[in-house]
Amino acid sequence: MADLNTIIHNIKLKNPVLTASGTFGYGIEFDDFFDVNLLGGFIVKGTTIHPRQGNPYPRMAETYSGMLNAVGLQNGGAHYFASDIYPKLIKYETNVLVNVSGSTVEEYIACAEIINELDRIAGIELNISCPNVKEGGMAFGTSCSSVAAVVSAVRKIYKKTMIVKLSPNVTDIAEIARAAEGAGADSLSLINTLLGMAINAETRKPVLSTITGGLSGPAVKPIALRMVWQVAQAVKIPIVGLGGIMNATDAIEFFLAGASAIQVGTANFIDPLATVKIIDGIDQYLNRHKISSINDLIGCLHM
Amino acid sequence: MADLNTIIHNIKLKNPVLTASGTFGYGIEFDDFFDVNLLGGFIVKGTTIHPRQGNPYPRMAETYSGMLNAVGLQNGGAHYFASDIYPKLIKYETNVLVNVSGSTVEEYIACAEIINELDRIAGIELNISCPNVKEGGMAFGTSCSSVAAVVSAVRKIYKKTMIVKLSPNVTDIAEIARAAEGAGADSLSLINTLLGMAINAETRKPVLSTITGGLSGPAVKPIALRMVWQVAQAVKIPIVGLGGIMNATDAIEFFLAGASAIQVGTANFIDPLATVKIIDGIDQYLNRHKISSINDLIGCLHM
Amino acid sequence: MRKSVQNMKVVANLRLNDDHYLLQLNAPDQLENIYPGQFANIQVDQSQSVFLRRPFSIHTIDYQKNTISILIKEIGEGTRTLSHTPIDSYLSVIFPLGNGFTLPASKENVLLVGGGCGVAPLLHLAQVLNRDLNDVNILLGGRSEIDLVELDQYAKYGKIYTTTEDGSYGEKGFVTDHSIFSIELDQFTRIYCCGPEPMMKAVATKAKTKSVFCEVSLENTMACGFGVCLCCVTETIQGHKCVCTDGPVFNINQLKWQI
């Protein structure tokens, strides 16, 4: 057994495998499948200060090696999370993080303040990259000035680990990453979904009620890997890599590119046991290559 | 048989199916497979004023539903094209276009000037979006000012149809499209490849000699479709859509999104007969839906 | 039974007509109670273009042989690939998923209405209702005689009524044109319905007029099938609900259908 311990700022992970927000519910839904405590941690679904109904159906389109979603941050709101969900999560011994979203800087702050009160939440992931909401969301993540504005505002009030989740829908990801780092992010996670579209040729209509949606799954992996690698050259804070990770080999590639931890998203839909298989596979890889610790892999791409 | 005639600026196409530069050689390579004159036209590989050796091997990585390439515009140069290749192309009765690239504005101009002399070349496709060359290439395509600079410079000396090929590696494709239109583009083609990366977990090295490369194939289709749709709302000049088109259904989706013609790229590698099957399939679709002309489909997405 | 991911062996694959196939799948672990109306989400790994799993109702269960069966109608690449799965190969199946139909607490007179491939969950339902000594009436509709598959199976568990659009078998017309709806509807205390949405809406309208309890089994495109992606929502009087976990069976009074 290799040493899989790694650290994201103040959060100790017993292994570098987390789950991506919006693809793992509140964790509870996976209790039937496996012991969720086996994970390094998980990130619960996108939470906003006010409850959101999300977008109308249809919200999903299958694509070649991927899918588009237009869920639109359906959630019960931060108060509901604190009162109804959080009590169910304290049974977990692993790290639980909350993905925080908003339409205005004030909403981000208000939501983060509520999460800040919840002892057992290890940190937040600031979602400035959701392509599926009309206001805010991705718009915050696509210019350096708005990234800096929202990140520094939340930084003032949120004391624990703050991971900022970047949007891939930008010309220069390194510049955006530096803006988030400069504004006080403890870590960066990337990538969120790529803006895409699907059309039904038979009905001649867009498949999604929102016309465009967010692309995820293995189709986007090469783009995610490239961005993680670019950001790893650009910042000093730890990176959480995600985008299309289906198996341990994919995960290893992200570590080599510079990610200190990874998240598994869409793969959970195809195989609810994907995360545990990935943890096993990383261990096997390290043993086979006689690498004693995962930390000896992170950013160690041979050029 | 439905009416498949369509027009890109001054170029009459007997059907809206073209081939993407760099994926169809000089057309000649397909003579064994089918009668290339069946196509609406084809776009020969990226041509630069000086001969280029391209990048070192390895230049290719397979990805989920796609591939990365780092060919780097290997070509014999514009003079070689004019003297050695062009004479072999005049046998074709269909439209032949040349994809023009450069590292500086001057190189674009010099190359376009040579192509301008070749009677039987119907137009050029200005490639301001190649991610695989160190200088120029994609850099020109990712800011409005540089797009305007190169497009207006070439416009001054190139008299026939000039299609400008856009890079998808930008925050706001509509803004870039408007810049190209404003600078004198007759038509826009999109998308070129998305910047991606592949790592070999076993050797712990990047797969490509250039570390990053251009992602193409069905994996990128949802992104391409979204961008074509966004650009269709933003400009008045005709759009040539491409990115991951594998079959007639994919092609129809691009017409609905607003493309007046499409290009088939990576699909040529998997099935050299893909283009002819797509032409047939479009005809069948139009007949089945009782649509008399392809022009009644273009941009006709029901909302 | 708790939901799980299982590698199930294809032990039989029977072609019922042009585009309907019956797959029998053997579970490695002992099957426990599966409710009528629950479904399975099956991976399609033999196709280049299918990425997500495909949901199918559990058609029958054999607790002795430890098998379930799935009725597949070919409509696209996923169903085509699955319906051609060779015997002895394995499929990754997540099941049982969703909530089943609400069963009567004591003996009742019930009507099951199915059309097209919507019939799939009704066979298991009919069997359980029959076992519990209810009066089971089963109305099945199709475009033509050939669509009415497995009538002999249904007949084991209840009285059969049929319609075909072309009149080649049973009464002519849609299921809602069947005489049962004009004369005898009040005699039923429950209607369970499954099929294409317009058909379910038509049945729901009839049921509502006579204030008969009516449950329908919905189909939506799904990414996960177990309540985490929130892609499969339907509008209910309590807002968006997931078809995969809050359904697929809904009481018609819960839905925001214009009926």
Added chain:
Amino acid sequence: MRKSVQNMKVVANLRLNDDHYLLQLNAPDQLENIYPGQFANIQVDQSQSVFLRRPFSIHTIDYQKNTISILIKEIGEGTRTLSHTPIDSYLSVIFPLGNGFTLPASKENVLLVGGGCGVAPLLHLAQVLNRDLNDVNILLGGRSEIDLVELDQYAKYGKIYTTTEDGSYGEKGFVTDHSIFSIELDQFTRIYCCGPEPMMKAVATKAKTKSVFCEVSLENTMACGFGVCLCCVTETIQGHKCVCTDGPVFNINQLKWQI
């Protein structure tokens, strides 16, 4: 024969050892002259993760039965999927591709050297050289006896020499350790070589020392296989050349190998 895309029927699939399979494919159109060293590019449509075709040397041709055979070594998902193709199913094959080996104009004394799966094109080559009345010598190497597949087939067309790394069959060591290289190399007017790159380089070095004509068959990752993507280049004294169209067979003097 002109290159074309053909749907070929799998008429036989023979497992030769742990990871080697011999597939026999039937062409719908009459086969014409195919040169030793040419290859086929085969689509893998039964796998979710394989996108591009996979190139394989044409191992043997039967112009009577209108079949070609392909020797497959399983190394990844593509070769694994193809080697499990059931009999009677169809594969999309583009062939014949590339240039073959340069054949002697008149009777010569030739040496074929193959290792690992590199042996694939040598059987057809041996057959043609034998037909043309050359003296054919075939040196085949493997890690162990089990790797030396189809020796009886090769023996039909020439004199067999073998090496195994573990000494379980023939001379012990790598192919280049075979006594033929120390004593008799000058007697050959041509060496044709195919196998892993380090092995081909070692053979090329020996050939160069004795100034014997030597051709090698290269393998590179390919996207198209017919010269349009420019992904498969190798460094030659005339710059980048495509392995798929300028090769796969190259004279060692053309290559920029450090030998």
